[in-house]
Structure formats: structure tokens, C-alpha cells
Amino acid sequence: MPVFIPSSLSEATSLLAEHPTAHLITGGTDFMVEVNFNHRHPETVISLRKIPDMQLWNIDKASGVVFIGASVPYATMEQGELADALPALAEAARTVGSPQIRAAGSIGGNLGTCSPAGDSLPVLAALNASVHLRSSDAERTLPFSEFMIGPKRNAKKPDEVITGVSIPMTNGWQGYAKVGVRNAMVISVASVCLAIHDKTVRVALGSVGPTIIRCSDAESWINSQDITAIDDSVAVEFGNRVSQESRPIDDHRSTAEYRRHAVGVLATRLLQRGTNA
Numbered sequence: 001m002p003v004f005i006p007s008s009l010s011e012a013t014s015l016l017a018e019h020p021t022a023h024l025i026t027g028g029t030d031f032m033v034e035v036n037f038n039h040r041h042p043e044t045v046i047s048l049r050k051i052p053d054m055q056l057w058n059i060d061k062a063s064g065v066v067f068i069g070a071s072v073p074y075a076t077m078e079q080g081e082l083a084d085a086l087p088a089l090a091e092a093a094r095t096v097g098s099p100q101i102r103a104a105g106s107i108g109g110n111l112g113t114c115s116p117a118g119d120s121l122p123v124l125a126a127l128n129a130s131v132h133l134r135s136s137d138a139e140r141t142l143p144f145s146e147f148m149i150g151p152k153r154n155a156k157k158p159d160e161v162i163t164g165v166s167i168p169m170t171n172g173w174q175g176y177a178k179v180g181v182r183n184a185m186v187i188s189v190a191s192v193c194l195a196i197h198d199k200t201v202r203v204a205l206g207s208v209g210p211t212i213i214r215c216s217d218a219e220s221w222i223n224s225q226d227i228t229a230i231d232d233s234v235a236v237e238f239g240n241r242v243s244q245e246s247r248p249i250d251d252h253r254s255t256a257e258y259r260r261h262a263v264g265v266l267a268t269r270l271l272q273r274g275t276n277a
């Protein structure tokens, strides 16, 4: 099996144009599991790990937008300047797998897999992030809401590489919370990102629907309240409304009923944390 290791983005997109059935790999933490379980049979692989442009990140204070290259690993997001700029992403990154997985696994790979349980994805949804894509002859940018189109399905075309994400910072609190069957090395059973920008609350849910869910009804309701004076009954009502917008299923990790309850509790707690911050 040929494995190409391009050293530039243009080389990678040219290789993909020449080998349209090639599989892309970054950290391999999803990809190699699929190969090992015989779910994927790549004839050709293009590794994106050695492309310097895809490992870059940048905080543009003037525009308030953070760019994170697709190959940036979770270990870089969970601390330092990136964590200060995007605390919810840092919290999500800290919950991913083990230190080994966080050293190899990337945001581009989380977007490539597009599992509803992907920990970075509710954060990208709540923060109104955009996904950058590039082929050998074109570039485009999609809002995250248009990028993820189903469970493990995204709008990336076969000849495109995800090059990175642009994430607007918020001027209010942001946080992420996840429920799993244990504290470490766990895929989420339910997850919530809550962000406050211009005194307006946004909330996005993971693992409780075919895609990440933005709770527009619960957002409209809470944003019609005075969010500087949230009492417990308002926070609980917000959680109930968030639960109602979830669309969970029963599977080997949890029941739909538990998931619906869990996102409500997480949303209530995040709102309490965010408005008391």
C-alpha cells in the first residue's frame, strides 16, 4: 500500500487529484482503528501530518477570530494561549481519550470522522465556527452547521482536504461538559457546549442526535430572560427546553431516555456556571 507523505498543502491536494480513491490520515486515531477492525481497506494513503501549514494556529485579536490548522492536536488546545482564547474547546480537548490520543488526534480528524460524539464538534457549533476546505484547484469555507450533514457524514468533497477551522472568540463565558460511563478514555454519552456572546446564550449538543444540535428554541427562550439574574428555576426550565430539542437514540452506550435527561442537567449546570461567572 503506497503511503504518500507530502510536505505542503499543494502537494497533498495534487496527490489527491492524482489518486482520487486515496484515504487521508492525520493522527490515525480513528483511521487506524477502522483499518485494524477491517472496516476500511485503503489502497493508497496520504498522510497530512508533515505539512507545516496545517499545524499552525493563530489568534487574531483585531478580528476576534482564532484559526486552528486541521492537524493541530488536542494537546495544543488544552493549555496555553489557545486554551485562554477558547476555554470551551480546551475543556473538550481535555476530555478526549488519553494523553497519547490527545498528542496524535486532531481537530481535522474529528471533523473528518464527523461522529455526533466528537468532542470538538459541539464547541465548533456553539461558537459559530467555519471549516476551511481545499482541493487542487479551489478553496471554500463552510459554516460548521452546513459542514456536518449526518452521523459520520460531512459536506467535504472527495478531492478536498480540511485545512483548518476559524472560530470567533466570545466576549462572555463558554464551557463544555460531557457525560460518559467513566471519567477517562470515554466516548461521550451526552455532551453540551454553552457559550455567551454579547449577553446572548448559545447551546449545542453532542451524542443526542444524528448531527450536533443547536437548540434554537431554548436559546430564544433564555435570551428573552434577563441572563444577568438567572435563578435556579429558570436554569432548570432552560435545561428542560434543551432536553426537548435533543433527538437521542438507544444504543450500546446508553438509552435515549438517559441521554435526554443528561443533556438537560448539563445545560442547567453550564448556564448556572456561566451566569454566575
Ligand SMILES: Cc1cc2nc3c(=O)[nH]c(=O)nc-3n(C[C@H](O)[C@H](O)[C@H](O)COP(=O)(O)OP(=O)(O)OC[C@H]3O[C@@H](n4cnc5c(N)ncnc54)[C@H](O)[C@@H]3O)c2cc1C
Binding pocket: 023, 024, 025, 026, 027, 028, 029, 030, 031, 032, 033, 048, 070, 071, 095, 096, 097, 098, 101, 104, 105, 106, 107, 108, 109, 110, 111, 112, 113, 117, 118, 119, 120, 156, 160, 161, 162, 163, 185, 186, 187, 188
Ligand atoms: C482510545 C481512543 C479514545 C478516543 N476518545 C475520543 C474522545 O474522547 N472524544 C473524541 O471526540 N474522539 C475520541 N477518539 C476518536 C479520535 O481520537 C478523534 O476523532 C480524533 O479527533 C481523530 O483525529 P485524527 O487526527 O487521529 O484522525 P484520523 O484517524 O487520522 O482521521 C479520521 C478521519 O478523518 C479524515 N481526515 C483526517 N484528517 C483530515 C483532513 N485534514 N482533511 C480531510 N479528512 C481528514 C480521515 O480520512 C479519517 O476518515 C478516540 C479514539 C481512540 C482510539
